[in-house]
Amino acid sequence: xxxxxxxxxxxxxxxxxxxxxxxxxxxxxxxxxxxxxxxxxxxxxxxxxxxxxxxxxxxxxxxxxxxxxxxxxxxxxxxxxxxxxxxxxxxxxxxxxxxxxxxxxxxxxxxxxxxxxxxxxxxxxxxxxxxxxxxxxxxxxxxxxxxxxxxxxxxxxxxxxxxxxxxxxxxxxxxxxxxxxxxxxxxxxxxxxxxxxxxxxxx
Amino acid sequence: xxxxxxxxxxxxxxxxxxxxxxxxxxxxxxxxxxxxxxxxxxxxxxxxxxxxxxxxxxxxxxxxxxxxxxxxxxxxxxxxxxxxxxxxxxxxxxxxxxxxxxxxxxxxxxxxxxxxxxxxxxxxxxxxxxxxxxxxxxxxxxxxxxxxxxxxxxxxxxxxxxxxxxxxxxxxxxxxxxxxxxxxxxxxxxxxxxxxxxxxxxxxxxxxxxxxxxxxxxxxxxxxxxxxxxxxxxxxxxxxxxxxxxxxxxxxxxxxxxxxxxxxxxxxxxxxxxxxxxxxxxxxxxxxxxxxxxxxxxxxxxxxxxxxxxxxxxxxxxxxxxxxxxxxxxxxxxxxxxxxxxxxxxxxxxxxxxxxxxxxxxxxxxxxxxxxxxxxxxxxxxxxxxxxxxxxxxxxxxxxxxxxxxxxxxxxxxxxxxxxxxxxxxxxxxxxxxxxxxxxxxxxxxxxxxxxxxxxxxxxxxxxxxxxxxxxxxxxxxxxxxxxxxxxxxxxxxxxxxxxxxxxxxxxxxxxxxxxxxxxxxxxxxxxxxxxxxxxxxxxxxxxxxxxxxxxxxxxxxxxxxxxxxxxxxxxxxxxxxxxxxxxxxxxxxxxxxxxxxxxxxxxxxxxxxxxxxxxxxxxxxxxxxxxxxxxxxxxxxxxxxxxxxxxxxxxxxxxxxxxxxxxxxxxxxxxxxxxxxxxxxxxxxxxxxxxxxxxxxxxxxxxxxxxxxxxxxxxxxxxxxxxxxxxxxxxxxxxxxxxxxxxxxxxxxxxxxxxxxxxxxxxxxxxxxxxxxxxxxxxxxx
Numbered sequence: 001x002x003x004x005x006x007x008x009x010x011x012x013x014x015x016x017x018x019x020x021x022x023x024x025x026x027x028x029x030x031x032x033x034x035x036x037x038x039x040x041x042x043x044x045x046x047x048x049x050x051x052x053x054x055x056x057x058x059x060x061x062x063x064x065x066x067x068x069x070x071x072x073x074x075x076x077x078x079x080x081x082x083x084x085x086x087x088x089x090x091x092x093x094x095x096x097x098x099x100x101x102x103x104x105x106x107x108x109x110x111x112x113x114x115x116x117x118x119x120x121x122x123x124x125x126x127x128x129x130x131x132x133x134x135x136x137x138x139x140x141x142x143x144x145x146x147x148x149x150x151x152x153x154x155x156x157x158x159x160x161x162x163x164x165x166x167x168x169x170x171x172x173x174x175x176x177x178x179x180x181x182x183x184x185x186x187x188x189x190x191x192x193x194x195x196x197x198x199x200x201x202x203x
Numbered sequence: 204x205x206x207x208x209x210x211x212x213x214x215x216x217x218x219x220x221x222x223x224x225x226x227x228x229x230x231x232x233x234x235x236x237x238x239x240x241x242x243x244x245x246x247x248x249x250x251x252x253x254x255x256x257x258x259x260x261x262x263x264x265x266x267x268x269x270x271x272x273x274x275x276x277x278x279x280x281x282x283x284x285x286x287x288x289x290x291x292x293x294x295x296x297x298x299x300x301x302x303x304x305x306x307x308x309x310x311x312x313x314x315x316x317x318x319x320x321x322x323x324x325x326x327x328x329x330x331x332x333x334x335x336x337x338x339x340x341x342x343x344x345x346x347x348x349x350x351x352x353x354x355x356x357x358x359x360x361x362x363x364x365x366x367x368x369x370x371x372x373x374x375x376x377x378x379x380x381x382x383x384x385x386x387x388x389x390x391x392x393x394x395x396x397x398x399x400x401x402x403x404x405x406x407x408x409x410x411x412x413x414x415x416x417x418x419x420x421x422x423x424x425x426x427x428x429x430x431x432x433x434x435x436x437x438x439x440x441x442x443x444x445x446x447x448x449x450x451x452x453x454x455x456x457x458x459x460x461x462x463x464x465x466x467x468x469x470x471x472x473x474x475x476x477x478x479x480x481x482x483x484x485x486x487x488x489x490x491x492x493x494x495x496x497x498x499x500x501x502x503x504x505x506x507x508x509x510x511x512x513x514x515x516x517x518x519x520x521x522x523x524x525x526x527x528x529x530x531x532x533x534x535x536x537x538x539x540x541x542x543x544x545x546x547x548x549x550x551x552x553x554x555x556x557x558x559x560x561x562x563x564x565x566x567x568x569x570x571x572x573x574x575x576x577x578x579x580x581x582x583x584x585x586x587x588x589x590x591x592x593x594x595x596x597x598x599x600x601x602x603x604x605x606x607x608x609x610x611x612x613x614x615x616x617x618x619x620x621x622x623x624x625x626x627x628x629x630x631x632x633x634x635x636x637x638x639x640x641x642x643x644x645x646x647x648x649x650x651x652x653x654x655x656x657x658x659x660x661x662x663x664x665x666x667x668x669x670x671x672x673x674x675x676x677x678x679x680x681x682x683x684x685x686x687x688x689x690x691x692x693x694x695x696x697x698x699x700x701x702x703x704x705x706x707x708x709x710x711x712x713x714x715x716x717x718x719x720x721x722x723x724x725x726x727x728x729x730x731x732x733x734x735x736x737x738x739x740x741x742x743x744x745x746x747x748x749x750x751x752x753x754x755x756x757x758x759x760x761x762x763x764x765x766x767x768x769x770x771x772x773x774x775x776x777x778x779x780x781x782x783x784x785x786x787x788x789x790x791x792x793x794x795x796x797x798x799x800x801x802x803x804x805x806x807x808x809x810x811x812x813x814x815x816x817x818x819x820x821x822x823x824x825x826x827x828x829x830x831x832x833x834x835x836x837x838x839x840x841x842x843x844x845x846x847x848x849x850x851x852x853x854x855x856x857x858x859x860x861x862x863x864x865x866x867x868x869x870x871x872x873x874x875x876x877x878x879x880x881x882x883x884x885x886x887x888x889x890x891x892x893x894x895x896x897x898x899x900x901x902x903x904x905x906x907x908x909x910x911x912x913x914x915x916x917x918x919x920x921x922x923x924x925x926x927x928x929x930x931x932x933x934x935x936x937x938x939x940x941x942x943x944x945x946x947x948x949x950x951x952x953x954x955x956x957x958x959x960x961x962x963x964x965x966x967x968x969x970x971x972x973x974x975x976x977x978x979x980x981x982x983x984x985x986x
Contacts, residue, residue, distance in 0.1 A: 057344075061351040062351075063354055063355055063749040063750075064744055065745070066744055069343075070344050070347075072344075090341045092344045094344070099379070100377060100378070111377040185347065195347070
């Protein structure tokens with residue numbers, strides 16, 4: 001996959017993106033070994049350093065009568081480059097690369113450091129660690145449990161107690177074989193988002 | 204005789220004491236304004252003030268180079284943190300968000316005053332529906348992560364509008380959390396000094412502080428080994444130029460004094476005679492400096508640099524006295540040779556006096572300094588020096604074998620001058636288009652490499668290009684802001700039409716009270732807003748109950764006080780306002796820097812767009828700083844041409860009066876004209892376009908060279924071979940000292956000094972050579 005040009009940063013910070021930086025990710029199609037332990041799952045992910053997928057994300061909030069829906073594409077390059085390109089209803093590009101977070105919309109671009117938005121770190125690092133198959137990285141922020149379901153497997157990521165003001169209560173990652181099918185972020189009181197993922201084989 | 208000596212000596216000492224006192228009390232200025240014209244036009248005066256003291260002049264660009272990227276980033280963070288705590292700087296930016304917490308709070312709480320989309324249309328049911336659905340679509344991707352909370356406060360997206368309004372500059376690239384160059388090979392920072400750009404001491408302090416803090420930081424950070432800091436910006440250039448000029452003036456004065464001293468020692472073979480020989484130099488320098496002190500508020504450092512040339516000229520008078528006249532011949536010298544020296548001195552004075560009316564204070568000072576210096580040196584030579592010489596004073600004449608025959612040989616070669624002159628004229632004609640450098644930067648002491656580095660740093664930083672500006676002047680800051688707001692509306696249409704790439708304006712960071720008032724009064728009262736919001740929420744799909752925070756925020760905004768500069772303290776918005784809105788004399792100036800599109804700025808369309816802005820008491824005009832300053836420079840080049848023509852006319856008139864013959868005056872001027880022609884064509888052949896100082900140098904070839912022409916003219920009618928030989932020797936010596944003084948000047952790294960030196964040094968020599976070739980072939984040498 002060709003890397004898009006590294007976006008340029010912004011001078012001023014945006015309050016919105018501090019509060020708000022949206023994301024979720026995953027992709028991947030891994031060898032189909034029946035993986036039912038966390039370690040085996042992660043090992044399967046680790047074999048796919050480049051991943052690409054399409055997503056549909058639905059957000060349920062009491063602010064809206066109907067869930068809001070966005071669609072777009074996800075890209076991951078191990079170990080630490082994650083990109084979420086929202087295509088509808090409005091184009092927005094979120095790029096996480098190392099410690100840098102860049103949000104681009106139209107002609108406007110802003111760059112942050114992960115440290116600028118403390119609550120975001122566990123979420124972003126957790127997702128990256130999952131996709132990269134990095135057990136240690138995952139355990140740094142979450143207590144992880146796995147379960148088998150009828151449809152496949154379920155990883156539950158519970159923020160560690162000492163994580164600062166988490167933006168969510170837990171993250172549920174569902175999949176089948178070595179492939180992530182959905183990521184659900186629960187914020188409590190019925191506020192949640194569900195991202196459904198369809199892998200795309202890189203050309 | 205003894206009483207006379209005492210009287211003369213006493214008067215001289217008194218004069219020296221008075222001059223010394225004046226010189227000691229003078230104010231010396233080493234900034235570059237010597238070559239910024241003191242222009243009469245109010246608009247140009249404003250430009251010059253802005254160049255010298257405006258916000259652009261306070262910008263310091265810092266670049267950290269070498270070492271690894273991570274180490275550079277840590278140095279950048281450390282340096283920014285250290286400098287932010289220094290009152291010397293009003294703003295330090297390196298791409299970190301750490302400094303912008305206040306901005307976010309301010310923009311969020313005052314979004315209904317900042318947002319350009321706030322208006323009465325916005326808060327009708329239709330307006331609210333449109334704004335809410337647009338905001339929902341725009342922020343959909345943020346909702347997944349808790350964006351709903353913000354949306355409940357701001358469903359019409361006024362914070363985003365405020366942010367988009369502010370985020371218009373091309374940003375720098377960020378890596379490891381700090382700004383880096385486009386290639387990523389250096390970390391870059393930007394700082395604004397509290398001191399004005401024209402306050403070179405203040406700039407120097409700021410520069411020193413940055414250096415100290417950087418050294419402390421890199422000493423503590425092992426990974427920083429090999430990292431170095433490079434500074435740029437107008438303040439850095441001013442400080443550099445100052446120290447260069449100070450260093451150069453010292454170095455060049457010492458160098459030319461030592462060289463000339465050594466030469467004279469070789470000739471005189473006596474230290475006391477050498478000391479006496481420098482007496483006119485010292486007298487002249489004191490007289491010149493005193494005159495400048497009396498005539499101007501401050502003495503420019505660069506004037507002292509030009510003053511070096513006085514050493515070469517003033518020392519000539521004592522050479523003429525010492526070499527031409529032994530003690531016994533002195534009364535005869537006073538009768539026969541002194542008038543020629545006096546005439547030569549007066550032609551020099553005429554030449555330099557033509558610089559007095561120059562609009563460039565540096566040139567006017569050069570003129571005054573040299574006129575007073577030459578008069579002082581000549582008076583000291585004529586009246587003081589003879590009185591101080593011991594009765595048995597005598598210099599053994601220097602005997603250079605064959606010297607006496609040389610003029611004869613040269614005269615036989617005079618036919619060479621015709622083809623030479625034709626050739627020179629031809630060269631000048633061929634290169635006529637490129638003879639002159641028409642840019643003010645030709646006088647800048649900043650090296651091309653430094654200018655390019657500065658430009659590269661500015662590009663990397665996306666720092667506002669200050670070459671195109673809209674300037675708005677008004678009686679109060681509020682009116683200036685109002686003008687800026689109206690002008691920026693016009694500019695915005697040009698941006699959407701592609702005529703402009705972008706612009707900045709202080710009204711973005713602090714809208715005028717009128718605009719704020721309009722925005723505030725467009726917010727509906729609580730019951731009405733609730734009713735409309737419910738209707739709009741219904742159509743867009745919001746749960747109206749969840750929008751309570753929005754209703755509360757609008758209600759609070761309706762009664763909140765308007766924003767003033769004081770509310771911006773501690774934010775980057777405050778720093779931005781200060782850099783674009785400033786008091787100047789009794790007026791307020793708003794600056795709107797323009798960013799040119801790829802195909803350049805269309806001045807006509809900008810002027811046309813701005814013409815639509817009509818506000819009583821507000822002056823609005825667009826300027827291209829480089830274009831304007833080059834235009835100014837060309838005006839002054841033309842002015843200098845007129846001055847030179849006047850100087851030349853004065854010299855001609857003086858020679859006509861003295862010689863009472865058109866032919867003789869023309870013959871005196873011919874070798875000088877040829878010398879000037881040859882030097883000018885030399886520059887053309889070397890592809891070195893001449894600037895203002897070259898032009899002045901050409902005039903000085905006449906002013907300085909006339910001495911040689913006059914003496915050859917005199918020696919032609921001199922029957923005494925011995926005196927003729929001595930005269931020739933003294934001329935040669937005097938010429939060599941002048942060539943040394945101007946030659947030393949030409950080695951300077953300060954362009955204005957080297958231009959003058961490089962013109963006059965070869966010119967003076969050629970003036971002597973051509974005068975010898977064209978001297979009339981009678982008198983002692985002819986036989």
